[in-house]
Amino acid sequence: MSGHESTYKPASGFTRWLDDRLPIVRLAHDSFVDFPTPKNLNYWYTFGGILAVCLAIQIITGVVLAMHYTPTVDEGFASVERIMRDVPYGWLLRYVHANGASFFFLAVYIHMFRGLYYGSYKAPREVLWLLGCIIFFLMIATAFLGYMLPWGQMSYHGANVITGLIGALPIIGEPIQTWLMGGPSIGNATLQRFFSLHYLLPFMIAGVVILHIWALHVPGNNNPTGVEVKEVKKDTVPFHPYYTVKDGFAIVVFLIVFAIFVFYMPTVLGHADNYIEANPLVTPAHIVPEWYLLPFYAILRAITFDIGPIDAKLLGVIAMFASIAVLFMVPWLDTSKVKSMRYRPVAKQFFFGFVACSLLLGWCGAVNPDDPVIPLGEDKLLVSYTDANGFVATAEFDAYEEAVAEVESLPADSGASISVQKAPAFRFVHLAQILTVYYFAYFLVILPLLGLREKPKNEPESIHKSVLGGHKSSDAALAPAE
Amino acid sequence: MTDATIEHGESVDEERRDFIHIATVAAAGVGAAAVAIPVVAQMLPAADTKAASSLEVDISKVPVGGEIRVLIGGKPFFVRHRTAAEIAAAEAVDVGTLPEPETDEERLRPTPSGEFNKAILVTSGACTHLGCVPVGPGGGNLGDYGGWYCPCHGSHYDTSGRIRKGPAPSNLPIPDYRYVSESVISISL
Ligand code: HEM
Ligand code: FES
Numbered sequence: 001m002s003g004h005e006s007t008y009k010p011a012s013g014f015t016r017w018l019d020d021r022l023p024i025v026r027l028a029h030d031s032f033v034d035f036p037t038p039k040n041l042n043y044w045y046t047f048g049g050i051l052a053v054c055l056a057i058q059i060i061t062g063v064v065l066a067m068h069y070t071p072t073v074d075e076g077f078a079s080v081e082r083i084m085r086d087v088p089y090g091w092l093l094r095y096v097h098a099n100g101a102s103f104f105f106l107a108v109y110i111h112m113f114r115g116l117y118y119g120s121y122k123a124p125r126e127v128l129w130l131l132g133c134i135i136f137f138l139m140i141a142t143a144f145l146g147y148m149l150p151w152g153q154m155s156y157h158g159a160n161v162i163t164g165l166i167g168a169l170p171i172i173g174e175p176i177q178t179w180l181m182g183g184p185s186i187g188n189a190t191l192q193r194f195f196s197l198h199y200l201l202p203f204m205i206a207g208v209v210i211l212h213i214w215a216l217h218v219p220g221n222n223n224p225t226g227v228e229v230k231e232v233k234k235d236t237v238p239f240h241p242y243y244t245v246k247d248g249f250a251i252v253v254f255l256i257v258f259a260i261f262v263f264y265m266p267t268v269l270g271h272a273d274n275y276i277e278a279n280p281l282v283t284p285a286h287i288v289p290e291w292y293l294l295p296f297y298a299i300l301r302a303i304t305f306d307i308g309p310i311d312a313k314l315l316g317v318i319a320m321f322a323s324i325a326v327l328f329m330v331p332w333l334d335t336s337k338v339k340s341m342r343y344r345p346v347a348k349q350f351f352f353g354f355v356a357c358s359l360l361l362g363w364c365g366a367v368n369p370d371d372p373v374i375p376l377g378e379d380k381l382l383v384s385y386t387d388a389n390g391f392v393a394t395a396e397f398d399a400y401e402e403a404v405a406e407v408e409s410l411p412a413d414s415g416a417s418i419s420v421q422k423a424p425a426f427r428f429v430h431l432a433q434i435l436t437v438y439y440f441a442y443f444l445v446i447l448p449l450l451g452l453r454e455k456p457k458n459e460p461e462s463i464h465k466s467v468l469g470g471h472k473s474s475d476a477a478l479a480p481a482e
Numbered sequence: 483m484t485d486a487t488i489e490h491g492e493s494v495d496e497e498r499r500d501f502i503h504i505a506t507v508a509a510a511g512v513g514a515a516a517v518a519i520p521v522v523a524q525m526l527p528a529a530d531t532k533a534a535s536s537l538e539v540d541i542s543k544v545p546v547g548g549e550i551r552v553l554i555g556g557k558p559f560f561v562r563h564r565t566a567a568e569i570a571a572a573e574a575v576d577v578g579t580l581p582e583p584e585t586d587e588e589r590l591r592p593t594p595s596g597e598f599n600k601a602i603l604v605t606s607g608a609c610t611h612l613g614c615v616p617v618g619p620g621g622g623n624l625g626d627y628g629g630w631y632c633p634c635h636g637s638h639y640d641t642s643g644r645i646r647k648g649p650a651p652s653n654l655p656i657p658d659y660r661y662v663s664e665s666v667i668s669i670s671l
Contacts (some may be wrong), residue, residue, distance in 0.1 A: 281558050
């Protein structure tokens, strides 16, 4: 906490000299060595450190990739293939960077769910939470820009869909879209500016991360009980060595899992279509974003109806942006006085519902929205033709052969054709609509109302007491020793 | 000066201070706006990009029953040479039943002689749903109405490029084009 007194004592003549001029070692010491940290942080709290490592990995591999990458439509794809085949260890750099993006998002999602569960966005940590939301938004932008660079089919057509969304805005949409693309469509101008911005944004993220840590160190860490530190001596331990080691251990485990992906299944998280060079004249059958953006994509596609003058396409865009914007409002939407969901038995259930909702939205985003989740009948084949009296007639069939036989039995001038008549079903688009409602309801209805109505369980008096838990007697036994 | 005050043992002219204050802020504001213009405008389409926004196509090279696909400024366009049956199908439709009613002739442009060359149909190649490029004669699937089929979400277009079935809201737009001669057309964005 910022209030704590500095315990740094420069040991040598040089550090004393430096400390009088630029107390940077003191800053590091007070922030990461002798920083009082709640003694009850669990492994969900190690993802902050993991995220710092992820950002470093992306920046280092990215800067090196940029030494070999050429941001033009003619050479972009080939230069990435050259990185894969010819540049020494280029395959490793690229796989670390591409999978690194995935693991970065995995970590940030866990980190955010952690914050939602333990109420880490509540006073006095609202600014900390807001800065986190800004980082998340910048990460999405960075990943979207980066995915364009290999100039594969998914890169091109994905970017096409997303820039097309901006074009859906009334009046200003198309001029903005043209301005973003630098031409009538995605092309060389777009690729070059996306590369420039993809290089820039991670450094902006790094800047916001510094503010994020600053905003963390003013009130200090929240903790699984949500009870603030009362007595520094009893409730906290110094960051080093307690949490440097705990974070370090978690980072090692995380990196082991990461390495398994990089070395044994480097392409499972990607799309085969992106190994085909971008071709504006051929669209891949399924355009899907990377897995970490699927829930937002599902929300976008869930809106299939117009409301008043606003058409479905624009509504989808609004809903998608709103699903991120709502995160910024969480500190003021949750009305509960109790931070941690450990002591909010009802909210806890809605929270796990929200986690499930997010994962299911991801599933909806990955599949064809018209596919049935629960089929309510069999698809039929419909043969339609003009009968002898000039009326349009239809016949239904189950098997393709029967339908073909029927077409062949009809006279040639009847214009017979076969089409699929889809059976009624509960489809993924319906599932996505229900989940979208829950997603927004969680923030806009459940958190505000529940905080006022729910009867929370008793919170522990202090972090110290909660750690000792049932062993109240040992607490007493310890006391004289202090 | 009426409002001169004494500060740090010196006489201060408030009016003069205010003037400098306002002048500095105004200059900074105008300067920022002046800098913002080129910074924002440099991202607009460059002169060479805009110059490459039209293309001449030799329609005599398009085989009957086939089409060619051209990119202008990165946007796809179809130039299709329709068979007699396809033209007949396009004209036979009861326009009133279409989602976006347009006759086949409304979707053609006159040749220099003032006639319509019904065999040649020129349309945008971007599905009006979400912009995928529909498959046509070269792709082995013409959809239920013999024109184009968009595999992305299943939109069917007829032999005049009109939407007949599926989620796409409107017909494939006819680009801005004209006949330069009987066998050459010029398409612009
Ligand atoms: C927030 C950190 C970053 C994220 C989330 C990120 C994400 C991505 C993604 C998703 C790709 C596409 C990977 C693929 O499928 O091939 C990519 C490519 C690329 N990125 Fe980054 N990136 C980050 C930082 C950087 C930085 C700092 C640079 C420095 C210049 C950089 C340079 C590149 C280059 C040159 C490529 C193209 C080569 C390739 O496709 O592997 N990235 N990035
Ligand atoms: S883009 Fe063609 S049907 Fe959706």
